[in-house]
Amino acid sequence: xxxxxxxxxxxxxxxxxxxxxxxxxxxxxxxxxxxxxxxxxxxxxxxxxxxxxxxxxxxxxxxxxxxxxxxxxxxxxxxxxxxxxxxxxxxxxxxxxxxxxxxxxxxxxxxxxxxxxxxxxxxxxxxxxxxxxxxxxxxxxxxxxxxxxxxxxxxxxxxxxxxxxxxxxxxxxxxxxxxxxxxxxxxxxxxxxxxxxxxxxxxxxxxxxxxxxxxxxxxxxxxxxxxxxxxxxxxxxxxxxxxxxxxxxxxxxxxxxxxxxxxxxxxxxxxxxxxxxxxxxxxxxxxxxxxxxxxxxxxxxxxxxxxxxxxxxxxxxxxxxxxxxxxxxxxxxxxxxxxxxxxxxxxxxxxxxxxxxxxxxxxxxxxxxxxxxxxxxxxxxxxxxxxxxxxxxxxxxxxxxxxxxxxxxxxxxxxxxxxxxxxxxxxxxxxxxxxxxxxxxxxxx
Numbered sequence: 001x002x003x004x005x006x007x008x009x010x011x012x013x014x015x016x017x018x019x020x021x022x023x024x025x026x027x028x029x030x031x032x033x034x035x036x037x038x039x040x041x042x043x044x045x046x047x048x049x050x051x052x053x054x055x056x057x058x059x060x061x062x063x064x065x066x067x068x069x070x071x072x073x074x075x076x077x078x079x080x081x082x083x084x085x086x087x088x089x090x091x092x093x094x095x096x097x098x099x100x101x102x103x104x105x106x107x108x109x110x111x112x113x114x115x116x117x118x119x120x121x122x123x124x125x126x127x128x129x130x131x132x133x134x135x136x137x138x139x140x141x142x143x144x145x146x147x148x149x150x151x152x153x154x155x156x157x158x159x160x161x162x163x164x165x166x167x168x169x170x171x172x173x174x175x176x177x178x179x180x181x182x183x184x185x186x187x188x189x190x191x192x193x194x195x196x197x198x199x200x201x202x203x204x205x206x207x208x209x210x211x212x213x214x215x216x217x218x219x220x221x222x223x224x225x226x227x228x229x230x231x232x233x234x235x236x237x238x239x240x241x242x243x244x245x246x247x248x249x250x251x252x253x254x255x256x257x258x259x260x261x262x263x264x265x266x267x268x269x270x271x272x273x274x275x276x277x278x279x280x281x282x283x284x285x286x287x288x289x290x291x292x293x294x295x296x297x298x299x300x301x302x303x304x305x306x307x308x309x310x311x312x313x314x315x316x317x318x319x320x321x322x323x324x325x326x327x328x329x330x331x332x333x334x335x336x337x338x339x340x341x342x343x344x345x346x347x348x349x350x351x352x353x354x355x356x357x358x359x360x361x362x363x364x365x366x367x368x369x370x371x372x373x374x375x376x377x378x379x380x381x382x383x384x385x386x387x388x389x390x391x392x393x394x395x396x397x398x399x400x401x402x403x404x405x406x407x408x409x410x411x412x413x414x415x416x417x418x419x420x421x422x423x424x425x426x427x428x429x430x431x432x433x434x435x436x437x438x439x440x441x442x443x444x445x
Contacts, residue, residue, distance in 0.1 A: 211373015
């Protein structure tokens with residue numbers, strides 16, 4: 001469609017070096033062409049051009065003093081992408097690879113992901129090129145406090161509500177919330193992912209992983225199948241990967257691989273719940289690696305420098321980072337029997353990887369639907385904060401299950417595939433339609 005191509009060409013000319021952002025916009029806009037075709041309001045309200053630019057980008061310097069007394073300087077950002085459906089909502093990422101391109105693509109994706117949840121949340125993303133890995137608690141606290149000294153003026157419970165992401169867990173959120181409270185004198189729901197003792201929601205840490213499994217379970221059920229004894233390979237060993245593994249084990253699946261930046265751990269017979277608890281302790285408490293766990297416990301086979309995509313399995317769950325599955329990895333997955341790929345990370349599959357999965361007969365369950373469980377419980381945390389109450393784990397878990405089922409059903413309803421379900425297209429059209437309807441209601445603002 002020429003209208004879409006014109007917008008994408010203009011985007012490439014304006015931002016030639018923002019490859020990830022262009023990739024994410026292209027994927028959504030090309031999928032929604034059937035919805036755009038014949039819809040004059042899309043052109044009359046200039047929706048595509050408006051959606052290809054964030055509302056605002058905030059960039060700032062973070063100057064802080066480390067434990068040794070040295071002054072360090074980092075860069076910080078907050079991309080407030082679109083608030084048509086509610087306050088900007090999306091995580092903060094602390095990692096040396098963080099750059100504006102990444103945060104723009106994440107904010108764009110977050111806009112439609114949040115729309116799918118049915119909760120009143122707009123899309124945003126932020127972070128810094130600070131690496132908390134290997135730093136002392138004192139250094140992390142000092143950085144978080146300095147970061148919030150700049151960020152606090154741009155956020156608020158009805159404006160922008162950040163959460164955690166890669167490199168930002170409950171510890172970092174706690175330090176930032178403490179700084180916000182100290183600076184403003186207000187105790188309010190301005191951050192999610194907090195410790196329950198300071199207003200956080202129960203099962204928030206587990207939510208993205210649990211939601212991944214709930215969506216996958218719905219998709220399998222729709223196809224007349226289930227998770228029992230399914231062999232699952234997972235990349236990553238952070239919260240998303242670990243709690244995806246936990247819920248899969250509870251559902252009777254076999255988790256046969258996890259990975260981290262140094263390699264992958266292959267357990268042919270499948271992880272036990274006890275072994276997973278040990279790995280969670282190693283990663284979350286000791287901040288160690290899968291290799292260290294393997295050496296200490298002699299569990300499975302450690303494959304240094306290797307990803308898990310060449311292992312025979314039924315289901316693959318990329319839960320590490322963006323663009324980890326390209327054409328070669330996708331072909332390997334199909335060759336080794338994988339029938340389902342559930343994207344638990346944000347945009348973990350390249351455009352060539354998506355094409356190769358389709359050609360290999362693998363069903364792709366897209367990130368903006370699959371990993372929406374985390375932001376869903378963040379939205380529930382916002383609701384609890386606004387009422388000054390706390391729901392039980394069971395209450396939150398049931399609400400999460402309902403949200404993930406509704407997202408699945410929305411994807412099925414909006415898929416236009418002639419055979420089977422195109423979950424990526426269904427998710428993109430459903431989210432896009434909701435955001436567009438809100439933007440049209442506001443006029444030209």
